[in-house]
Amino acid sequence: MAEYTQQQLLDLVNSSQVNPGNERVRQISQRIVSDLFRAIDDLDIKPDEFWAGVNWLARLGASGQIGLITAGLGFDRLIDIREEEADEAANRAxxxxxxIEGPLYIAGAPLSEGQARLDEDPPRGEVLVMEGQVRDTDGNPVAGALLDVWHANELGRYSHFDPDQEDYHLRRKIRTDAQGRYRFRSFIPPGYAIPPASPTSELFEALGRHGNRPAHIHFLVAAENLRTLTTQVNIPGDTFLDDDFAFATRDGLVVELQPGTPPAGYESLGVNAPFTRVCFDFVMQPA
Ligand code: MBD
Ligand code: FE
Known part of the structure; x- marks a missing residue:
């Protein structure tokens, strides 16, 4: 009969095949399963602990928060760090x-030419006009780049993940003009906190960690022959700027808030009182 030692069981799990399968998937799966077998043994994980973990994973999947956990455990930032290490090794500009993109991006936001207004009247926060240019690493403007922008509402929640907001609320796609410029009006969003009483908050409480992100605005910039740029800008002065639960803030991405005074060509965005202006250019690498 099939009586196994731990090692024999692991070898069997990692080798039993009826066809070649996918070699890369097998390699990664074998490694992760082996590491888990070892963790269970080294840490003397008890049956109730193991099944509590399985139950938590099932609830995590059902809650749609897997992307929140990967960000909170640093994996999303790790992927970016590795990309940049590869850039450096290859001497890419x-x-x-x-x-990081984070788990809250939704494709298909309404498209505007050159500029857009994301918020609606009456303003629900400090009026913000953010504008700038998209360029390539040689300094050439990128006309016709598609810039996706999305941010949280005044309660720190994102449309499509919040039953109280319309689809695509505070989400737009802006096509840069002939000079590669974009501009949008919205309001300065607050920070984000992971949903309470959820699988994610449960783990974070057990880890003694908070689940806060500082105030930020997301961007995804795409253009032909250029590498898609996923980034965020941070609002200065936030308590969590250097303590982001998703480890996504960066020195070069904290913007400067400037006092703006109309009229300065902003009438078409409904700006007719003092507002906060942010100038920020995006530089895209070759594909
Ligand atoms: C967010 O708003 C976010 O940007 C990330 C990365 C993770 C959770 C919530
Ligand atoms: Fe976010």
Whole structure:
């Protein structure tokens, strides 16, 4: 009969095949399963602990928060760090620092030419006009780049993940003009906190960690023959700037808030009172 030692069981799990399968998937799966077998043995993980973990994973999947956990455990930032190490090793010109996409991006936001207004009347926060240029690493403007922008509402929540917001609320796609410029009006968003009483908050409480992100605005910039740039800008002065639960903030991405005074060509965005202006250019690497 099939009586196994731990090692025999592991070898069997990692080798039993009826066809070649996918070699890369097998390699990665074998490594992760081996590491887990070892962790269970080294840490003397008890049956109730093991099944509590399985139960938590099942609830995590059902909650749609897997992307929140990968960010909170540093994996999303790790992927970016490795990309940048590869850039450096290959001597590729750096563009705007990348920052993680996070789990809250939704494709298909309404498209605007050159500029857009994300918020609606009455303003629900400090009016913000952010504008700038998209360039390549040689300094050429990128006309017709598609810049996705998304941020949280005044309660720190994102549309499509919040039943109280319309689809695509505070999400737009802006096509840069002939000079590669974009501009949008919105408001300065607050920070983000992981949902309470959720699988993610449960783990973070057990780890003694908080689940806060400083105030930020997300961007995904795409253009032909250029490498898609995923990044975020941070609002200065936030308590969590250097203590982001998703490890996504970066020195080069904290913007400067400037006092703006209309009229300065902002009438079409409904700006007719003092507002906060942010100038920020995006630099895209070759594909
Ligand atoms: C966010 O708003 C976010 O940007 C990330 C990376 C993770 C969770 C919430
Ligand atoms: Fe976010």
């Amino acid at each position: 750096a563009g705007t620092p990348r920052a």
